[in-house]
Amino acid sequence: MSDDPLLRVEGLEKEYATADGLLDRLFGSGRTVTAVDGVDLEVREGETLGLVGESGCGKSSLARSLLRLTEPTAGTVSYRGTDLTACSRSELRAVRANVQYVPQNPGASLNPRLTVRDIVGEPLEVHDVVPPSERDARVRDLLETVGLAPGHAERYPHEFSGGQQQRIAIARALAVEPEFVVLDEPVSSLDVSVQAQILNLLADLQDEFGLAYLFIAHDLSVVAHVADRVAVMYLGKIVDVGPTEAVFDDPSHPYTAALRSAIPEPDPRWEGDRIVLEGTVPSPDDCPSGCRFHTRCPRVLSPAEYDLESETVRAIRHLRKRLADGEDGLESVLATSGADDDVPAAIRDEFGLPAELEDDDAERVLADALEAVAAGEIDDGRARLASAFATPCETDRPRLEPVGDDGDDRSIACHRFDDAYADHLPDDSETRTPER
Numbered sequence: 251m252s253d254d255p256l257l258r259v260e261g262l263e264k265e266y267a268t269a270d271g272l273l274d275r276l277f278g279s280g281r282t283v284t285a286v287d288g289v290d291l292e293v294r295e296g297e298t299l300g301l302v303g304e305s306g307c308g309k310s311s312l313a314r315s316l317l318r319l320t321e322p323t324a325g326t327v328s329y330r331g332t333d334l335t336a337c338s339r340s341e342l343r344a345v346r347a348n349v350q351y352v353p354q355n356p357g358a359s360l361n362p363r364l365t366v367r368d369i370v371g372e373p374l375e376v377h378d379v380v381p382p383s384e385r386d387a388r389v390r391d392l393l394e395t396v397g398l399a400p401g402h403a404e405r406y407p408h409e410f411s412g413g414q415q416q417r418i419a420i421a422r423a424l425a426v427e428p429e430f431v432v433l434d435e436p437v438s439s440l441d442v443s444v445q446a447q448i449l450n451l452l453a454d455l456q457d458e459f460g461l462a463y464l465f466i467a468h469d470l471s472v473v474a475h476v477a478d479r480v481a482v483m484y485l486g487k488i489v490d491v492g493p494t495e496a497v498f499d500d501p502s503h504p505y506t507a508a509l510r511s512a513i514p515e516p517d518p519r520w521e522g523d524r525i526v527l528e529g530t531v532p533s534p535d536d537c538p539s540g541c542r543f544h545t546r547c548p549r550v551l552s553p554a555e556y557d558l559e560s561e562t563v564r565a566i567r568h569l570r571k572r573l574a575d576g577e578d579g580l581e582s583v584l585a586t587s588g589a590d591d592d593v594p595a596a597i598r599d600e601f602g603l604p605a606e607l608e609d610d611d612a613e614r615v616l617a618d619a620l621e622a623v624a625a626g627e628i629d630d631g632r633a634r635l636a637s638a639f640a641t642p643c644e645t646d647r648p649r650l651e652p653v654g655d656d657g658d659d660r661s662i663a664c665h666r667f668d669d670a671y672a673d674h675l676p677d678d679s680e681t682r683t684p685e686r
């Protein structure tokens with residue numbers, strides 16, 4: 251396997267203009283969704299690169315724009331040295347004989363009016379792979395290659411199970427004898443036993459034809475078994491990329507750690523607690539400032555001025571978030587506290603904050619803020635906490651930078667791995683921090 255990348259993606263962006271209604275369309279007042287935001291990525295010859303992230307993080311948009319199935323907004327995609335973003339339609343057609351896309355949900359993407367013979371035979375015709383007289387025989391061969399019967403050629407897609415439909419989609423992609431295939435969630439809609447069959451088939455095809463795969467999945471456990479390297483995506487950005495083993499075993503981006511901990515049967519190599527992420531993925535048309543993951547991150551950095559444990563930092567952040575909702579955010583606490591009750595103590599209790607913080611200066615700020623809240627001055631309390639407990643994760647955007655001993659092969663976008671933010675690591679830093 252050569253180390254020169256087959257495909258190099260640099261600064262790839264994909265924006266969608268969305269129009270909610272007729273007026274938006276008429277006046278051009280719709281919003282812009284940035285689904286892919288400056289992605290750099292490499293796929294090497296013969297390897298499987300797993301691309302993982304929650305639904306809506308931009309995986310399909312990335313895959314489709316790098317193949318120019320949808321036009322990227324910015325960036326370059328170089329395939330064996332040819333910049334696909336600068337190619338004419340006919341040049342692109344020539345490249346497509348080497349690069350194929352197997353879309354998500356083959357049941358919906360296979361044309362229901364065509365027989366399997368026509369579906370698999372179409373790329374043979376478009377790319378003139380074999381003479382017309384040999385096409386039917388080639389289709390039958392391809393069906394056998396993916397484990398279907400040659401006789402299936404005369405049937406229609408709806409006559410097949412989900413696993414068989416996936417095999418048809420794979421046969422169609424293989425028709426042009428590609429060297430790189432993008433597989434968009436190839437097993438996510440299948441039963442576990444069928445998933446294993448498709449994964450085995452893909453591995454066999456890779457061995458036989460020396461294929462490189464970009465394997466997209468929302469589930470890290472699937473990718474763990476098939477990928478040589480893994481790239482983790484969050485809200486349009488790659489936040490962690492490296493050899494599969496390293497991404498699993500070495501200090502990871504907090505988002506990767508959360509995905510890893512969510513694997514139902516934890517990887518036997520890893521002994522850790524389940525990390526439950528707060529809230530849901532923010533909308534890509536309203537991305538958080540700083541690190542996009544900070545609103546859900548269990549390991550945000552603490553202010554450099556104080557020595558606080560992660561748990562305390564997290565609790566204060568939780569309180570800040572609730573205060574941002576004004577009185578409503580603390581309604582449950584304030585409603586149950588009577589006039590004579592110690593409201594600050596009730597708030598500490600609600601948010602798991604100790605009676606006294608371990609850092610005296612931090613304690614003074616918190617106590618004053620809670621007094622303000624107890625006096626009904628919610629805005630004042632929120633402002634005091636916001637200015638004293640701001641973290642660089644809220645303001646500074648982390649860049650994907652090489653970390654640790656793997657050199658360029660392991661990169662993480664997280665301030666925890668950046669020496670410049672060493673003063674901000676909470677006292678009980680849960681991650682070993684490889685040097686950048």
Ligand SMILES: Nc1ncnc2c1ncn2[C@@H]1O[C@H](COP(=O)(O)OP(=O)(O)OP(=O)(O)O)[C@@H](O)[C@H]1O
Pocket residue numbers: 266267268283284285303304305306307308309310311312354468534
């Ligand atoms: N054609 C489109 N027009 C407007 N917004 C779009 C379009 N396609 C995707 N999006 C938005 O872009 C974001 C990324 O979507 P995308 O389908 O690329 O994510 P994904 O990670 O592949 O998700 P899934 O696994 O659910 O397919 C989402 O917020 C989605 O709503």
